[in-house]
Amino acid sequence: MALFIEKPLAFVWKDLINEVSYKFAFFMQVCGILVTTVTFFYLSKLLGEVGTSYLKPYGGDYFSFVLIGVAFFNYLKVSMDSLSASIREGQMVGTLEALLVTQTEIPTIILSSSLYSFIFASFKVAVYLILGAFFFGVDMGNANIMGAFLILLLTIVSFSSIGIISASFVMVLKKGNPVNWLFTNVSGILGGLYYPVSVLPKWLQKLSAMLPVTYSLEGMRLALLKGSSLNALLPNIAALTAFSAVMLPLSVLIFGYAVRRAKIDGTLTQY
Amino acid sequence: MSEITKLSYCIETQDLTKKYPVIKGYGGLFTHLFRKKEIAALQNVSIRIKRGELFGLLGSNGAGKTTLIKILCTLVLPTSGTAWMNGLDVTKDQKKIRKLIGYVVGDERSFYWRLTGRQNLTFFAKLNNVPRHDAQARIESLLSFMELQYDADRMFKDYSTGMKQKLAIARGLLTEPEIIFMDEPTNGMDPVSAQKFRKLIKEKLVKTEKKTVIFATHNLHEAEELCDRIAIIHKGEVKTAGLIGEIKREFHSGKGYVIELKGPVTGFLEKIPYITSARKVTIIPDNSFSDTTQIEVEIKDGDNDIFPIVKEIADLGGKICSFYEKEISLGELFSMVIGRK
Ligand SMILES: Nc1ncnc2c1ncn2[C@@H]1O[C@H](COP(=O)(O)OP(=O)(O)O)[C@@H](O)[C@H]1O
Ligand SMILES: [Mg+2]
Numbered sequence: 001m002a003l004f005i006e007k008p009l010a011f012v013w014k015d016l017i018n019e020v021s022y023k024f025a026f027f028m029q030v031c032g033i034l035v036t037t038v039t040f041f042y043l044s045k046l047l048g049e050v051g052t053s054y055l056k057p058y059g060g061d062y063f064s065f066v067l068i069g070v071a072f073f074n075y076l077k078v079s080m081d082s083l084s085a086s087i088r089e090g091q092m093v094g095t096l097e098a099l100l101v102t103q104t105e106i107p108t109i110i111l112s113s114s115l116y117s118f119i120f121a122s123f124k125v126a127v128y129l130i131l132g133a134f135f136f137g138v139d140m141g142n143a144n145i146m147g148a149f150l151i152l153l154l155t156i157v158s159f160s161s162i163g164i165i166s167a168s169f170v171m172v173l174k175k176g177n178p179v180n181w182l183f184t185n186v187s188g189i190l191g192g193l194y195y196p197v198s199v200l201p202k203w204l205q206k207l208s209a210m211l212p213v214t215y216s217l218e219g220m221r222l223a224l225l226k227g228s229s230l231n232a233l234l235p236n237i238a239a240l241t242a243f244s245a246v247m248l249p250l251s252v253l254i255f256g257y258a259v260r261r262a263k264i265d266g267t268l269t270q271y
Numbered sequence: 272m273s274e275i276t277k278l279s280y281c282i283e284t285q286d287l288t289k290k291y292p293v294i295k296g297y298g299g300l301f302t303h304l305f306r307k308k309e310i311a312a313l314q315n316v317s318i319r320i321k322r323g324e325l326f327g328l329l330g331s332n333g334a335g336k337t338t339l340i341k342i343l344c345t346l347v348l349p350t351s352g353t354a355w356m357n358g359l360d361v362t363k364d365q366k367k368i369r370k371l372i373g374y375v376v377g378d379e380r381s382f383y384w385r386l387t388g389r390q391n392l393t394f395f396a397k398l399n400n401v402p403r404h405d406a407q408a409r410i411e412s413l414l415s416f417m418e419l420q421y422d423a424d425r426m427f428k429d430y431s432t433g434m435k436q437k438l439a440i441a442r443g444l445l446t447e448p449e450i451i452f453m454d455e456p457t458n459g460m461d462p463v464s465a466q467k468f469r470k471l472i473k474e475k476l477v478k479t480e481k482k483t484v485i486f487a488t489h490n491l492h493e494a495e496e497l498c499d500r501i502a503i504i505h506k507g508e509v510k511t512a513g514l515i516g517e518i519k520r521e522f523h524s525g526k527g528y529v530i531e532l533k534g535p536v537t538g539f540l541e542k543i544p545y546i547t548s549a550r551k552v553t554i555i556p557d558n559s560f561s562d563t564t565q566i567e568v569e570i571k572d573g574d575n576d577i578f579p580i581v582k583e584i585a586d587l588g589g590k591i592c593s594f595y596e597k598e599i600s601l602g603e604l605f606s607m608v609i610g611r612k
Contacts, residue, residue, distance in 0.1 A: 010397035014383060014390070021385040021426075094380035101344050101374045102398035103366070103446070109398075173294075263348040266291050269341060 007104055008112040015116035033127050040066050041136050054196045059225045064138045069193045071128035072220050075152065076187065076213060078121040079159030080180055082114035083167040091174060097269045106259055110167065118156075142227035151219040151233065154240035158212045161247035168251075168258035174267045187213035215239040280355075281450060281483050282320040282343065287352035289313040289338050289507075312338040314507040315352065320485065320500075322449075325477045327498030328487040329605070335507040336487035340452045343485075344374045356450060373443030377454040379435040384428040388419055388438050391427055392445065399446045413441040416475065433464040440472075450483045451476065457493065469497050491601040505609040519599060522607050527597035528577050529555070532564045533590040540564075542587045548579040567597060 019026060044063035051062055058065050087110060090096025099109050132138035162183065169177040187193070190204060191213030197205055208214045219236030222228040230237070262268040293308040313335045320326045328336045341347040343354055345365040354361040359368050382391050389410060396406040414420045417437040422430065430438065436456050443451055453472070457465040476482045488494055494501050495515060502512035511518050532539065543552050543566070550572070555565040568580055577594065585591060 006403075007397060010394055014386060014394045017390060018383060018385045094376070094378045095383065097346060097378075098374075098376050098381035098395070098442070099398065100346055101369060101372070101376075102395060103369050103400050104398045260348075263346070264350075265294075266338075266341075266347050269346050 007108055008115050011112035012116050012119065019116070019120075029124070030127065033124060034131070036070060037067065037128065037131050037136065040070070051195075051199075054198050057226075058196070058221045059139070061138075061225075063136065064132070064225055065196070065221060066194055067128060067132045067136075067138060068221050068224055069217050071125045071132075072152075072155070072217060073188070073193055074121040074124050075118075075155060076159050076216065077184060078114070078117045079156050080163045080166065080183065082117035083110055083160070083163040084170040084177070084180065085117075086110065086113035087167050087170050088176060091170075091268070100268060107255075114163075138225075140224050143225070144223045144227045144229065144233075147223035147228065147230055147233050148220060150230070151216060151223055151236060151240070154237065154244060155212075155216040155220075157244045157248060158216070158240050161244065161251040164251035164255050165247075168254045171258045171262045172265065172267055187211060190214070192217050212240060212243045280319045281322040281324070282318070282354070282356050282485070284319075284339075284343075284354040285317050285352055287313055287316040287339070287342065287354055288350050289335075289342060289347065290350045291338075311507050313342075313349075316504075316507075316509050318502050318509060318512055320483065322483055323477070323481050324500060325473065325484045325486060325498050327494040327501035328485065328504060329489070329491065329494045329501050330487075330504035331489050333506075334489075334504040336489075336504060337454055338507075339504070340374070340454050340485065340487060344372060344452060345369060370446065371449055373446060373448035373451040375436075375439045375443040375451060375453040375456055377436075377439070377456050377458055379432070379439075379459075382427045382435070382438065382442075385426055387424045387426055388430065388434075388441075389414065389423040391438065392441060395442050396445050401445060409445065409447075410441075413444055416444075417441045417471075431464075432459045433461075433468065436460065436468065448482075450485070452485045452487075454487045455489065456486075457488070457490070465493070469493065473497060491605055495601050503605065503608045510608045515601070518608070519601075519604055522599075522604055526570050527599070528568050528570070528580075528594050529597050530566050530568060530581070530584065530589075530594040531592050532566065532584075533592040534562065536564045536589070539584075539587060539589045546580070546583055546587070548583045563592060 041063055044061070044066070047062050052060050055062055055065055087096065090099065090113070100106065102109075129138075129140070133140055162180075166177050166180045169179070190197070190200070190208045191211050192208065193213075197208045197214055197218075200208060215236040219233050219240070222233060222236070259268075289312045290309040291312055293310055316335075316339060328339065330336050338347065342349050343356065343361055345361055345368055348362060356368055356371060359371070361368055383394070386394065392410045392413065393406065396410060401409060411420070414423050417440060419434060419437055419441065422434060427435070427438070439456065440451075440453075443453075457468055460468060472484060472486070477484055486494075486497060488497075498515065500512065500514050501518070503510045503518075511521070513521075540554065543554070546552055546568075549568045549570065551569040553567045555567055557564060568577070570577060570580070581591060581594065
């Protein structure tokens with residue numbers, strides 16, 4: 001057990017030292033969060049009561065709605081992007097090869113490489129939520145914390161499986177894949193990141209209903225802002241569970257194939 | 272392959288062949304499904320390396336040295352053929368093999384540049400399952416072994432090329448491996464550091480620590496200075512392998528001699544084209560102020576000794592004061608070896 005977490009911790013330690021050495025970049029990230037928060041705060045003042053009917057299911061306040069969305073979209077992005085990004089970086093920079101000859105298996109290497117990104121995403125989400133709750137009057141007084149965690153967990157699993165598939169592509173093709181980029185943007189537009197899905201025309205709403213991001217963001221908002229019970233969250237939980245149940249095994253299968261393929265094609269290594 | 276021969280060599284490869292697919296872009300991926308384009312990086316490579324040996328892989332760029340090392344380090348799978356290390360199959364016992372080997376990656380990019388030397392080693396020690404209570408001591412001793420103890424807490428990015436390579440060796444030794452692979456580790460070093468570095472490998476790793484070292488290089492002098500035995504690789508094929516001296520003899524067994532002539536030779540030199548017993552005679556340009564002239568003669572194929580030539584030269588009026596077998600340089604040998612069909 002000690003060994004089981006020792007290696008992931010070693011990666012986090014290494015990434016942290018690396019990150020801290022760029023003090024300015026870290027500072028900029030925190031500033032970015034502040035800027036986004038303030039921008040949306042005044043934007044929602046401008047909107048006033050205009051969108052209330054659409055926002056009713058989430059408590060009616062646009063600022064709270066968008067803050068939760070923007071904050072949690074960080075987790076989605078990290079789940080999808082960090083695995084392939086760490087592989088891509090390792091391939092280009094040349095560290096992957098040095099990692100692969102160690103006595104650590106590939107899945108551990110790759111999962112651990114993205115751990116820091118998750119921790120940092122959590123930090124950012126916490127900053128968003130603390131800013132929102134203590135300085136900008138977002139009311140999460142009766143949040144369903146359990147429900148929120150469950151949605152979060154399912155979100156990470158769902159999107160990590162997309163991330164694993166995309167990492168497999170990167171490993172074999174040695175280039176960033178367009179699928180992730182597309183998925184992130186489509187999710188942003190159709191998944192209800194900046195506005196509720198209900199403002200979209202009916203035919204686009206049908207597309208939204210097929211995207212896991214829609215269920216993640218809605219579930220998260222309902223749990224945090226409305227304190228919806230697990231029962232009320234059931235449609236979201238079910239959708240995400242179903243998605244994970246199909247995609248996770250599939251992604252692991254694809255990943256295993258990709259590792260083998262990469263060793264045959266010589267794409268794991270610097271060349 | 273019987274168990275006995277598998278174990279008597281530290282490393283043994285048999286008909287190892289590697290073909291890389293050539294795929295360019297997503298379009299290339301599509302056409303690859305129908306028409307496979309491949310590069311043959313290794314072709315039927317069979318070599319044997321003994322325990323405790325400093326074995327050189329000599330070949331120019333693109334010869335296949337790195338590919339061979341990567342296959343042995345389980346980073347790349349061979350297309351066909353097999354390789355064993357201590358009797359373990361590189362394609363089947365990958366986990367056990369990784370415990371056996373240290374891979375000194377020549378590429379300085381394989382470290383984390385914003386971590387210190389010590390932090391880099393600590394990280395890789397964890398990934399290599401070095402027990403926590405051993406790691407500290409082992410890292411310290413490796414740092415001083417590599418003469419890096421005073422620079423251990425500087426960021427890797429501030430290291431010189433030589434220091435980077437030394438740290439790469441230290442990392443390769445973290446697991447106290449039996450077999451160490453080095454892929455052109457002196458690349459980018461100045462000649463003096465490279466010289467010191469080679470001495471360190473030979474004296475400390477091979478003589479003192481009794482490690483088996485496989486050393487890839489494109490530098491002939493490096494191979495000659497360092498290695499007991501070498502394999503010359505060209506375009507993916509092992510052209511020859513063995514002790515350097517033996518390879519030289521095989522390719523140049525007493526075929527060339529240098530003959531030293533005394534006194535005024537102008538009259539004799541004109542007669543050189545008429546010498547019939549030698550295959551070729553050339554005058555070695557002389558820029559010393561001695562009163563001797565050197566000529567180089569090659570014996571005809573099939574002939575065994577030089578005496579008929581010596582006699583003929585004497586008959587033609589040459590005053591021979593000495594003659595000796597010509598030593599060929601590794602450079603000449605290399606071009607002869609790779610030129611051989
Ligand atoms: N990962 C790879 N993918 C495709 N071709 C490769 C790859 N690695 C090496 N090659 C090709 O294989 C040949 C041998 O390369 P390499 O083993 O690196 O030779 P060396 O180390 O002797 O310079 C070269 O022609 C090189 O272009
Ligand atoms: Mg090479």
